[in-house]
Amino acid sequence: MDAIWLATEPMDMRAGADTALAKVIAVFGAAQPHCAYLFANRSANRMKVLVHDGFGVWLAVRRLNQGKFHWPDIRHGSEKELDIEQLQALVLGLPWQRAGFGGSITLF
Numbered sequence: 001m002d003a004i005w006l007a008t009e010p011m012d013m014r015a016g017a018d019t020a021l022a023k024v025i026a027v028f029g030a031a032q033p034h035c036a037y038l039f040a041n042r043s044a045n046r047m048k049v050l051v052h053d054g055f056g057v058w059l060a061v062r063r064l065n066q067g068k069f070h071w072p073d074i075r076h077g078s079e080k081e082l083d084i085e086q087l088q089a090l091v092l093g094l095p096w097q098r099a100g101f102g103g104s105i106t107l108f
Helices: 017-028 084-091
Strands: 003-007 035-040 046-052 057-063 079-082
Touching: 003 017, 003 084, 017 035, 017 046, 017 057, 035 084, 079 084
Parallel strands: 003 035
Antiparallel strands: 003 079, 035 046, 046 057
């Protein structure tokens, strides 16, 4: 995976692959090969991940039965790049923002 991008604007979780791809293009400008794009619903208890593998797109959904994902404040046009450690923390519902690139711990 070349890059993992998190969108701060919520996505309607009824969106299918085509709608999610259109949202990726609207928010990020393009769906780059070998990149993942993460979106959450407004209550941040569901997440959709669209991955462009170079041939097509994959769409995955994750739902937390309790609690919510640690999603950044909603800001129009604000996206964040995550590393693999931050992604692993995020999908478990952990506060990924404290894990910096390379696994170092930083202040926000």
